[in-house]
Amino acid sequence: MFCSLYSFSVTGIDAAVIKTEVDVGNGLPCFDMVGYLAGEVKEARERVRVALKNSGYPVPAKRITVNLSPADERKGGTGYDLAIALGILCALGFLPEDLTAGYGILGELGLDGSVRAVPGVLPCVIAAKEAGFSAILLPSENAEEGALVAGIRVYGVRTLTEAVEHFTGAGGGTLVTPRAWAPEEAVAEDFADIRGQFLAKRAAEIAAAGMHNLLLSGPPGAGKTMLAKRIPGILPKLTFEESLEITKVYSVAGKVSGEDGMVRSRPFRSPHHTATLTALAGGGRNPMPGEFSLASGGVLFLDELPEFPRAGIEILRQPLEDRRIQIARLHGNVSYPASFMLVAAMNPCPCGYYPDRNRCRCTPDQISRYRAKLSRPILDRIDLFVRVQGLPPKDLAGAPGGEHSAAVRSRVELARKRQEARFCGTPYRYNSEVPGKLLSESMQVSKEAAEVAREFAERTGCTARGYHRMWKVARTIADLADSETVLPEHMAEAAGFRTEQEGDYL
Ligand SMILES: Nc1ncnc2c1ncn2[C@@H]1O[C@H](COP(=O)(O)OP(=O)(O)O)[C@@H](O)[C@H]1O
Ligand SMILES: [Mg+2]
Ligand SMILES: [Zn+2]
Known part of the structure:
Protein backbone atom coordinates (compact mmCIF):
# COMPACT_ATOMS: atom_id res chain seq x y z
CA MET A 1 0.00 0.00 0.00
CA PHE A 2 1.63 3.13 -1.25
CA CYS A 3 0.68 6.77 -1.54
CA SER A 4 2.25 10.16 -2.18
CA LEU A 5 1.40 13.65 -0.97
CA TYR A 6 3.18 16.98 -1.33
CA SER A 7 4.91 19.16 1.22
CA PHE A 8 7.59 21.87 1.15
CA SER A 9 11.11 22.67 2.29
CA VAL A 10 12.57 26.15 2.72
CA THR A 11 16.09 27.10 1.67
CA GLY A 12 17.10 30.72 2.06
CA ILE A 13 13.86 32.57 1.53
CA ASP A 14 12.54 30.24 -1.16
CA ALA A 15 10.72 26.95 -0.93
CA ALA A 16 10.69 23.77 -3.00
CA VAL A 17 7.96 21.16 -3.41
CA ILE A 18 8.80 17.92 -1.62
CA LYS A 19 7.12 14.71 -2.66
CA THR A 20 6.25 12.70 0.45
CA GLU A 21 5.90 9.01 -0.38
CA VAL A 22 4.60 6.59 2.20
CA ASP A 23 4.69 2.82 1.89
CA VAL A 24 3.03 0.56 4.45
CA GLY A 25 3.88 -3.11 4.05
CA ASN A 26 4.12 -6.34 5.91
CA GLY A 27 7.35 -7.34 7.57
CA LEU A 28 9.07 -6.46 10.80
CA PRO A 29 7.27 -3.43 12.30
CA CYS A 30 9.38 -0.35 11.87
CA PHE A 31 9.19 3.29 10.79
CA ASP A 32 11.96 4.39 8.44
CA MET A 33 12.51 7.79 6.91
CA VAL A 34 14.88 8.40 4.01
CA GLY A 35 15.71 11.23 1.63
CA TYR A 36 18.72 13.38 2.73
CA LEU A 37 17.12 14.51 5.98
CA ALA A 38 18.33 16.79 8.75
CA GLY A 39 18.09 15.40 12.29
CA GLU A 40 14.89 17.21 13.20
CA VAL A 41 13.10 15.73 10.19
CA LYS A 42 13.81 12.20 11.38
CA GLU A 43 12.21 13.08 14.71
CA ALA A 44 8.97 13.35 12.75
CA ARG A 45 8.60 9.57 13.26
CA GLU A 46 7.85 9.90 16.95
CA ARG A 47 5.63 12.95 16.60
CA VAL A 48 3.61 11.38 13.79
CA ARG A 49 3.17 8.02 15.50
CA VAL A 50 1.99 9.53 18.79
CA ALA A 51 -0.16 12.19 17.12
CA LEU A 52 -1.91 9.52 15.05
CA LYS A 53 -2.54 7.41 18.15
CA ASN A 54 -3.86 10.37 20.16
CA SER A 55 -6.14 11.37 17.30
CA GLY A 56 -7.73 7.92 17.34
CA TYR A 57 -5.76 6.28 14.51
CA PRO A 58 -3.48 3.71 16.10
CA VAL A 59 -0.68 2.76 13.74
CA PRO A 60 -0.75 -0.97 13.13
CA ALA A 61 2.41 -3.01 13.63
CA LYS A 62 3.60 -2.79 10.05
CA ARG A 63 6.61 -1.73 8.13
CA ILE A 64 6.32 1.98 7.32
CA THR A 65 8.76 3.66 4.95
CA VAL A 66 8.66 7.39 4.21
CA ASN A 67 10.71 8.83 1.37
CA LEU A 68 11.05 12.55 0.85
CA SER A 69 12.20 13.55 -2.63
CA PRO A 70 13.95 14.98 -4.65
CA ALA A 71 16.89 13.19 -3.08
CA ASP A 72 19.43 15.95 -3.79
CA GLU A 73 17.52 18.55 -1.79
CA ARG A 74 18.55 18.59 1.86
CA LYS A 75 15.43 18.75 3.98
CA GLY A 76 15.23 20.52 7.30
CA GLY A 77 12.39 21.75 9.49
CA THR A 78 9.32 20.12 10.96
CA GLY A 79 6.71 21.01 8.36
CA TYR A 80 6.42 17.53 6.81
CA ASP A 81 4.67 15.95 9.81
CA LEU A 82 1.15 16.57 8.59
CA ALA A 83 1.81 15.26 5.08
CA ILE A 84 3.48 12.14 6.52
CA ALA A 85 0.60 11.46 8.91
CA LEU A 86 -2.00 11.93 6.16
CA GLY A 87 0.14 9.78 3.84
CA ILE A 88 0.11 6.94 6.37
CA LEU A 89 -3.67 7.20 6.66
CA CYS A 90 -3.93 7.06 2.86
CA ALA A 91 -1.59 4.10 2.63
CA LEU A 92 -3.63 2.32 5.31
CA GLY A 93 -6.80 2.97 3.37
CA PHE A 94 -8.45 5.30 5.91
CA LEU A 95 -8.32 8.14 3.43
CA PRO A 96 -8.74 7.89 -0.35
CA GLU A 97 -5.55 9.24 -1.88
CA ASP A 98 -7.27 10.89 -4.86
CA LEU A 99 -9.06 13.30 -2.50
CA THR A 100 -5.71 14.91 -1.75
CA ALA A 101 -4.88 15.54 -5.42
CA GLY A 102 -3.91 19.14 -6.15
CA TYR A 103 -3.13 19.85 -2.48
CA GLY A 104 0.04 21.00 -0.77
CA ILE A 105 0.24 20.10 2.90
CA LEU A 106 2.33 21.80 5.56
CA GLY A 107 2.38 21.65 9.35
CA GLU A 108 4.13 20.29 12.42
CA LEU A 109 2.25 17.88 14.67
CA GLY A 110 2.07 18.08 18.43
CA LEU A 111 1.87 14.80 20.33
CA ASP A 112 -1.79 15.54 21.12
CA GLY A 113 -2.61 15.68 17.41
CA SER A 114 -2.65 19.47 17.17
CA VAL A 115 -1.24 21.13 14.07
CA ARG A 116 1.44 23.63 14.99
CA ALA A 117 2.69 26.73 13.22
CA VAL A 118 5.88 26.51 11.17
CA PRO A 119 8.19 29.24 9.84
CA GLY A 120 8.46 30.03 6.15
CA VAL A 121 4.80 29.57 5.20
CA LEU A 122 4.77 32.41 2.72
CA PRO A 123 7.52 31.00 0.43
CA CYS A 124 5.86 27.57 0.68
CA VAL A 125 2.52 28.90 -0.53
CA ILE A 126 4.25 30.79 -3.33
CA ALA A 127 6.02 27.55 -4.35
CA ALA A 128 2.72 25.64 -4.19
CA LYS A 129 1.00 28.14 -6.42
CA GLU A 130 3.87 28.19 -8.90
CA ALA A 131 3.84 24.39 -9.03
CA GLY A 132 0.19 24.50 -10.01
CA PHE A 133 -1.45 23.27 -6.79
CA SER A 134 -5.02 24.45 -6.42
CA ALA A 135 -5.07 24.40 -2.62
CA ILE A 136 -2.86 24.15 0.43
CA LEU A 137 -3.54 22.96 3.96
CA LEU A 138 -1.73 25.02 6.62
CA PRO A 139 -1.62 25.29 10.40
CA SER A 140 -4.51 27.64 11.22
CA GLU A 141 -2.07 30.01 12.95
CA ASN A 142 -0.23 30.48 9.62
CA ALA A 143 -3.29 30.56 7.38
CA GLU A 144 -3.69 34.37 7.23
CA GLU A 145 -0.05 34.65 6.24
CA GLY A 146 -0.50 32.01 3.54
CA ALA A 147 -3.59 33.74 2.21
CA LEU A 148 -1.48 36.71 1.13
CA VAL A 149 -0.75 34.73 -2.02
CA ALA A 150 -3.52 35.10 -4.59
CA GLY A 151 -4.50 32.28 -6.94
CA ILE A 152 -4.52 29.31 -4.53
CA ARG A 153 -7.09 28.23 -1.92
CA VAL A 154 -5.69 28.32 1.61
CA TYR A 155 -7.23 26.22 4.39
CA GLY A 156 -6.23 26.45 8.02
CA VAL A 157 -6.49 23.36 10.23
CA ARG A 158 -6.04 23.17 13.99
CA THR A 159 -5.74 19.41 14.37
CA LEU A 160 -4.88 16.28 12.44
CA THR A 161 -8.53 15.24 12.76
CA GLU A 162 -9.63 18.48 11.09
CA ALA A 163 -7.21 17.76 8.25
CA VAL A 164 -8.67 14.27 7.80
CA GLU A 165 -12.19 15.66 7.94
CA HIS A 166 -11.26 18.23 5.35
CA PHE A 167 -10.62 15.45 2.84
CA THR A 168 -13.48 13.18 3.85
CA GLY A 169 -15.96 15.97 3.30
CA ALA A 170 -16.84 16.35 6.98
CA GLY A 171 -16.06 20.04 6.77
CA GLY A 172 -12.69 20.21 8.54
CA GLY A 173 -10.53 23.27 8.00
CA THR A 174 -11.33 26.91 7.36
CA LEU A 175 -10.99 28.59 3.99
CA VAL A 176 -9.12 31.87 4.50
CA THR A 177 -9.59 34.68 2.02
CA PRO A 178 -6.89 37.29 1.46
CA ARG A 179 -7.30 40.77 2.85
CA ALA A 180 -7.13 43.79 0.62
CA TRP A 181 -3.57 45.03 0.53
CA ALA A 182 -2.50 48.62 1.15
CA PRO A 183 0.77 50.03 2.47
CA GLU A 184 0.69 51.66 5.88
CA GLU A 185 -0.33 55.30 5.55
CA ALA A 186 0.45 56.99 8.81
CA VAL A 187 4.03 57.53 9.93
CA ALA A 188 4.29 57.14 13.68
CA GLU A 189 7.51 59.09 14.06
CA ASP A 190 7.32 62.13 11.85
CA PHE A 191 10.11 64.24 10.39
CA ALA A 192 8.24 67.32 11.55
CA ASP A 193 9.20 66.43 15.14
CA ILE A 194 12.82 67.27 14.37
CA ARG A 195 13.61 70.90 15.03
CA GLY A 196 16.45 72.59 13.16
CA GLN A 197 19.08 70.14 11.90
CA PHE A 198 18.64 71.19 8.29
CA LEU A 199 21.90 69.68 7.10
CA ALA A 200 21.22 66.30 8.72
CA LYS A 201 17.68 66.24 7.35
CA ARG A 202 18.96 67.12 3.89
CA ALA A 203 21.49 64.28 4.11
CA ALA A 204 18.73 61.88 5.16
CA GLU A 205 16.59 62.94 2.22
CA ILE A 206 19.45 62.43 -0.25
CA ALA A 207 20.27 59.09 1.35
CA ALA A 208 16.65 57.95 1.08
CA ALA A 209 16.38 59.10 -2.53
CA GLY A 210 19.36 57.03 -3.71
CA MET A 211 19.57 54.35 -0.97
CA HIS A 212 22.89 55.79 0.14
CA ASN A 213 24.65 54.92 3.36
CA LEU A 214 24.79 57.61 6.00
CA LEU A 215 27.05 58.19 9.02
CA LEU A 216 25.92 60.64 11.69
CA SER A 217 28.49 61.86 14.16
CA GLY A 218 27.74 64.05 17.14
CA PRO A 219 27.50 64.35 20.90
CA PRO A 220 24.96 62.43 22.98
CA GLY A 221 21.50 63.96 22.78
CA ALA A 222 22.13 65.68 19.45
CA GLY A 223 19.21 63.83 17.88
CA LYS A 224 21.02 61.14 15.88
CA THR A 225 18.75 58.30 16.96
CA MET A 226 15.71 60.51 16.54
CA LEU A 227 16.64 61.25 12.93
CA ALA A 228 17.57 57.66 12.06
CA LYS A 229 14.23 56.33 13.29
CA ARG A 230 12.38 58.70 10.99
CA ILE A 231 14.12 57.63 7.80
CA PRO A 232 11.84 54.66 6.98
CA GLY A 233 8.97 57.17 6.89
CA ILE A 234 10.57 59.18 4.07
CA LEU A 235 11.45 56.12 1.97
CA PRO A 236 8.98 55.39 -0.84
CA LYS A 237 5.82 53.55 0.20
CA LEU A 238 6.04 49.80 -0.16
CA THR A 239 4.67 48.19 -3.28
CA PHE A 240 2.86 44.88 -2.90
CA GLU A 241 5.83 43.01 -4.47
CA GLU A 242 8.33 44.64 -2.10
CA SER A 243 6.07 43.93 0.81
CA LEU A 244 5.87 40.26 -0.19
CA GLU A 245 9.68 40.02 -0.55
CA ILE A 246 10.17 41.53 2.91
CA THR A 247 7.45 39.35 4.42
CA LYS A 248 9.16 36.23 2.99
CA VAL A 249 12.26 37.04 5.03
CA TYR A 250 10.18 37.59 8.18
CA SER A 251 8.23 34.42 7.44
CA VAL A 252 11.40 32.32 7.21
CA ALA A 253 12.73 33.96 10.39
CA GLY A 254 9.48 33.04 12.15
CA LYS A 255 8.91 36.73 12.88
CA VAL A 256 5.61 37.49 11.21
CA SER A 257 3.15 39.36 13.39
CA GLY A 258 0.03 41.46 13.09
CA GLU A 259 -3.28 40.42 11.64
CA ASP A 260 -2.07 38.66 8.53
CA GLY A 261 1.68 38.91 9.02
CA MET A 262 2.20 41.11 5.97
CA VAL A 263 4.95 43.66 6.52
CA ARG A 264 3.34 46.94 5.52
CA SER A 265 5.97 49.48 6.47
CA ARG A 266 9.69 49.72 5.78
CA PRO A 267 11.84 47.74 8.18
CA PHE A 268 13.95 49.59 10.74
CA ARG A 269 16.39 47.32 12.55
CA SER A 270 18.78 48.55 15.21
CA PRO A 271 20.81 45.64 16.56
CA HIS A 272 22.84 46.37 19.68
CA HIS A 273 26.63 46.29 19.44
CA THR A 274 26.68 43.21 21.67
CA ALA A 275 24.70 41.19 19.09
CA THR A 276 26.46 38.04 17.91
CA LEU A 277 27.79 37.73 14.37
CA THR A 278 25.08 35.12 13.69
CA ALA A 279 22.38 37.46 14.94
CA LEU A 280 23.71 40.16 12.61
CA ALA A 281 24.52 38.22 9.46
CA GLY A 282 22.25 35.20 9.89
CA GLY A 283 23.13 31.52 9.91
CA GLY A 284 23.11 28.97 12.69
CA ARG A 285 22.47 25.26 12.64
CA ASN A 286 19.00 25.74 11.18
CA PRO A 287 19.95 28.81 9.18
CA MET A 288 17.91 31.91 9.84
CA PRO A 289 18.06 35.37 8.32
CA GLY A 290 19.88 37.84 10.59
CA GLU A 291 19.45 41.55 11.24
CA PHE A 292 21.03 42.50 7.89
CA SER A 293 18.32 40.55 6.07
CA LEU A 294 15.51 41.66 8.36
CA ALA A 295 16.51 45.23 7.45
CA SER A 296 16.33 44.48 3.72
CA GLY A 297 14.14 46.98 1.93
CA GLY A 298 14.54 49.43 4.80
CA VAL A 299 17.06 50.80 7.26
CA LEU A 300 19.81 49.06 9.20
CA PHE A 301 20.69 51.41 12.06
CA LEU A 302 23.97 50.77 13.82
CA ASP A 303 24.07 53.08 16.80
CA GLU A 304 27.48 53.64 18.45
CA LEU A 305 29.20 52.14 15.41
CA PRO A 306 32.74 52.11 16.92
CA GLU A 307 31.43 49.97 19.80
CA PHE A 308 30.67 47.12 17.39
CA PRO A 309 33.37 44.46 17.34
CA ARG A 310 35.63 44.75 14.34
CA ALA A 311 34.36 41.45 12.93
CA GLY A 312 30.79 42.74 13.12
CA ILE A 313 31.72 45.79 11.07
CA GLU A 314 33.74 43.81 8.57
CA ILE A 315 30.94 41.36 7.74
CA LEU A 316 28.95 44.37 6.59
CA ARG A 317 31.19 44.57 3.55
CA GLN A 318 29.56 41.79 1.56
CA PRO A 319 25.95 42.93 1.95
CA LEU A 320 26.95 46.54 1.31
CA GLU A 321 28.56 45.44 -1.96
CA ASP A 322 26.20 42.68 -3.15
CA ARG A 323 22.96 43.51 -1.32
CA ARG A 324 22.76 39.83 -0.37
CA ILE A 325 24.50 37.76 2.24
CA GLN A 326 25.89 34.25 1.76
CA ILE A 327 25.92 31.88 4.70
CA ALA A 328 28.34 28.98 4.34
CA ARG A 329 26.96 25.72 5.70
CA LEU A 330 28.00 22.12 5.84
CA HIS A 331 25.32 21.20 3.32
CA GLY A 332 25.62 23.94 0.72
CA ASN A 333 25.31 27.71 1.05
CA VAL A 334 22.19 29.70 1.67
CA SER A 335 21.82 33.26 0.59
CA TYR A 336 19.45 35.87 1.97
CA PRO A 337 18.58 39.31 0.65
CA ALA A 338 20.34 42.14 2.50
CA SER A 339 19.50 45.23 0.53
CA PHE A 340 19.32 47.86 3.24
CA MET A 341 20.29 51.45 3.66
CA LEU A 342 22.96 51.67 6.36
CA VAL A 343 22.53 54.47 8.84
CA ALA A 344 25.27 54.56 11.43
CA ALA A 345 25.74 56.87 14.38
CA MET A 346 28.78 57.58 16.49
CA ASN A 347 30.19 59.94 19.01
CA PRO A 348 33.19 61.87 17.70
CA CYS A 349 35.35 60.71 20.64
CA PRO A 350 35.06 58.37 23.63
CA CYS A 351 33.36 61.01 25.82
CA GLY A 352 31.24 62.26 22.93
CA TYR A 353 31.93 65.98 23.12
CA TYR A 354 34.94 66.55 20.88
CA PRO A 355 35.65 69.18 19.50
CA ASP A 356 33.94 71.07 22.36
CA ARG A 357 37.10 71.64 24.41
CA ASN A 358 35.07 72.91 27.36
CA ARG A 359 33.66 69.45 27.83
CA CYS A 360 35.98 66.99 26.05
CA ARG A 361 39.11 65.95 27.92
CA CYS A 362 39.98 63.07 25.58
CA THR A 363 43.62 62.97 24.49
CA PRO A 364 44.44 63.06 20.75
CA ASP A 365 45.67 59.52 21.15
CA GLN A 366 42.37 58.32 22.67
CA ILE A 367 40.46 60.07 19.92
CA SER A 368 42.45 58.54 17.08
CA ARG A 369 42.28 55.07 18.63
CA TYR A 370 38.51 55.41 18.92
CA ARG A 371 38.13 56.42 15.29
CA ALA A 372 40.56 53.78 14.06
CA LYS A 373 37.90 51.22 14.91
CA LEU A 374 36.18 52.20 11.68
CA SER A 375 38.27 50.62 8.97
CA ARG A 376 38.97 52.30 5.68
CA PRO A 377 36.90 49.75 3.71
CA ILE A 378 33.86 50.61 5.80
CA LEU A 379 34.39 54.35 5.56
CA ASP A 380 34.70 53.95 1.80
CA ARG A 381 31.25 52.41 1.71
CA ILE A 382 29.63 55.37 3.45
CA ASP A 383 28.16 57.90 1.04
CA LEU A 384 27.26 60.77 3.32
CA PHE A 385 29.05 61.98 6.44
CA VAL A 386 27.21 64.42 8.65
CA ARG A 387 28.19 66.05 11.88
CA VAL A 388 25.16 66.70 14.05
CA GLN A 389 25.39 69.37 16.75
CA GLY A 390 22.92 69.40 19.61
CA LEU A 391 20.46 72.27 19.51
CA PRO A 392 20.64 74.72 22.40
CA PRO A 393 17.66 74.26 24.77
CA LYS A 394 16.03 77.55 23.74
CA ASP A 395 15.88 76.40 20.09
CA LEU A 396 14.57 73.01 21.09
CA ALA A 397 11.68 74.66 22.88
CA GLY A 398 10.90 77.46 20.46
CA ALA A 399 11.66 76.64 16.84
CA PRO A 400 8.86 75.18 14.79
CA GLY A 401 9.14 71.66 13.46
CA GLY A 402 9.99 71.15 9.83
CA GLU A 403 8.23 69.44 6.98
CA HIS A 404 6.15 66.32 7.49
CA SER A 405 7.55 62.97 6.41
CA ALA A 406 4.95 62.67 3.65
CA ALA A 407 6.20 65.87 1.98
CA VAL A 408 9.81 64.72 2.04
CA ARG A 409 8.77 61.28 0.84
CA SER A 410 7.03 62.68 -2.21
CA ARG A 411 10.30 64.30 -3.33
CA VAL A 412 12.14 61.05 -2.66
CA GLU A 413 9.59 59.18 -4.77
CA LEU A 414 10.10 61.59 -7.66
CA ALA A 415 13.86 61.10 -7.51
CA ARG A 416 13.27 57.35 -7.53
CA LYS A 417 11.10 57.65 -10.64
CA ARG A 418 14.00 59.35 -12.44
CA GLN A 419 16.30 56.55 -11.37
CA GLU A 420 13.82 53.90 -12.53
CA ALA A 421 13.66 55.52 -15.96
CA ARG A 422 17.44 55.75 -16.14
CA PHE A 423 18.07 52.15 -15.09
CA CYS A 424 15.22 50.60 -17.04
CA GLY A 425 16.48 47.34 -18.52
CA THR A 426 19.50 47.12 -16.16
CA PRO A 427 19.77 45.18 -12.91
CA TYR A 428 20.11 48.45 -10.96
CA ARG A 429 17.41 50.37 -9.18
CA TYR A 430 19.22 53.14 -7.32
CA ASN A 431 22.18 55.39 -8.06
CA SER A 432 24.06 53.83 -5.14
CA GLU A 433 24.00 50.42 -6.86
N1 LIG B 1 16.51 68.54 16.72
C1 LIG B 1 15.70 68.07 17.67
N2 LIG B 1 14.37 68.35 17.64
C2 LIG B 1 13.55 67.88 18.59
N3 LIG B 1 13.95 67.12 19.62
C3 LIG B 1 15.26 66.82 19.72
C4 LIG B 1 16.20 67.27 18.75
N4 LIG B 1 17.41 66.82 19.09
C5 LIG B 1 17.25 66.10 20.23
N5 LIG B 1 15.96 66.10 20.61
C6 LIG B 1 15.41 65.45 21.81
O1 LIG B 1 16.48 64.85 22.50
C7 LIG B 1 16.27 63.45 22.65
C8 LIG B 1 17.57 62.69 22.55
O2 LIG B 1 17.97 62.61 21.21
P1 LIG B 1 18.64 61.33 20.59
O3 LIG B 1 18.14 61.17 19.22
O4 LIG B 1 18.47 60.17 21.48
O5 LIG B 1 20.16 61.79 20.59
P2 LIG B 1 21.46 60.94 20.20
O6 LIG B 1 21.01 59.69 19.54
O7 LIG B 1 22.20 61.84 19.27
O8 LIG B 1 22.20 60.73 21.46
C9 LIG B 1 15.28 63.10 21.59
O9 LIG B 1 14.49 62.00 21.94
C10 LIG B 1 14.44 64.34 21.47
O10 LIG B 1 13.42 64.34 22.43
MG1 LIG C 1 21.36 57.78 20.24
ZN1 LIG D 1 35.97 63.41 24.27
Missing part, protein backbone atom coordinates in the same frame (compact mmCIF):
# COMPACT_ATOMS: atom_id res chain seq x y z
CA VAL A 434 25.74 51.39 -10.08
CA PRO A 435 29.23 49.88 -10.30
CA GLY A 436 32.15 52.30 -10.68
CA LYS A 437 33.00 51.26 -14.22
CA LEU A 438 29.55 52.24 -15.49
CA LEU A 439 29.52 55.62 -13.77
CA SER A 440 30.66 57.87 -16.58
CA GLU A 441 28.22 56.45 -19.11
CA SER A 442 25.15 56.34 -16.86
CA MET A 443 25.44 59.41 -14.65
CA GLN A 444 25.40 62.29 -17.13
CA VAL A 445 27.93 64.40 -15.26
CA SER A 446 28.73 67.74 -16.87
CA LYS A 447 32.37 68.55 -17.62
CA GLU A 448 32.37 71.29 -15.00
CA ALA A 449 30.94 68.96 -12.37
CA ALA A 450 33.56 66.32 -13.17
CA GLU A 451 36.18 69.02 -12.71
CA VAL A 452 34.80 69.81 -9.24
CA ALA A 453 35.11 66.12 -8.36
CA ARG A 454 38.65 65.88 -9.66
CA GLU A 455 39.79 68.93 -7.71
CA PHE A 456 38.21 67.53 -4.56
CA ALA A 457 39.97 64.19 -5.01
CA GLU A 458 43.33 65.88 -5.55
CA ARG A 459 42.91 68.09 -2.52
CA THR A 460 41.77 65.37 -0.12
CA GLY A 461 43.41 62.28 -1.59
CA CYS A 462 40.16 60.34 -1.30
CA THR A 463 40.16 56.75 -2.54
CA ALA A 464 38.72 55.64 -5.87
CA ARG A 465 35.81 54.09 -4.07
CA GLY A 466 35.10 57.25 -2.12
CA TYR A 467 35.35 59.21 -5.34
CA HIS A 468 32.76 56.98 -7.03
CA ARG A 469 30.45 57.32 -4.05
CA MET A 470 30.63 61.09 -4.39
CA TRP A 471 29.56 60.85 -8.06
CA LYS A 472 26.60 58.71 -7.15
CA VAL A 473 25.49 61.07 -4.40
CA ALA A 474 25.81 63.99 -6.85
CA ARG A 475 23.59 62.07 -9.28
CA THR A 476 20.96 61.64 -6.58
CA ILE A 477 21.13 65.33 -5.70
CA ALA A 478 20.57 66.13 -9.39
CA ASP A 479 17.62 63.71 -9.44
CA LEU A 480 16.09 65.46 -6.44
CA ALA A 481 16.55 68.73 -8.34
CA ASP A 482 14.90 67.12 -11.39
CA SER A 483 18.01 67.89 -13.45
CA GLU A 484 18.98 65.81 -16.48
CA THR A 485 22.68 66.54 -15.96
CA VAL A 486 24.81 66.61 -12.83
CA LEU A 487 25.85 70.24 -12.43
CA PRO A 488 28.81 71.63 -10.47
CA GLU A 489 26.60 72.64 -7.53
CA HIS A 490 25.33 69.07 -7.21
CA MET A 491 28.88 67.71 -7.16
CA ALA A 492 29.96 70.38 -4.68
CA GLU A 493 27.16 69.46 -2.29
CA ALA A 494 28.08 65.77 -2.60
CA ALA A 495 31.72 66.63 -1.87
CA GLY A 496 30.59 68.57 1.19
CA PHE A 497 29.14 65.36 2.59
CA ARG A 498 32.48 63.58 2.11
CA THR A 499 34.87 66.17 3.52
CA GLU A 500 34.06 65.17 7.09
CA GLN A 501 35.65 61.84 6.30
CA GLU A 502 39.04 63.45 5.87
CA GLY A 503 40.17 66.57 7.67
CA ASP A 504 39.68 67.07 11.33
CA TYR A 505 37.60 64.28 12.64
CA LEU A 506 37.98 60.97 10.88
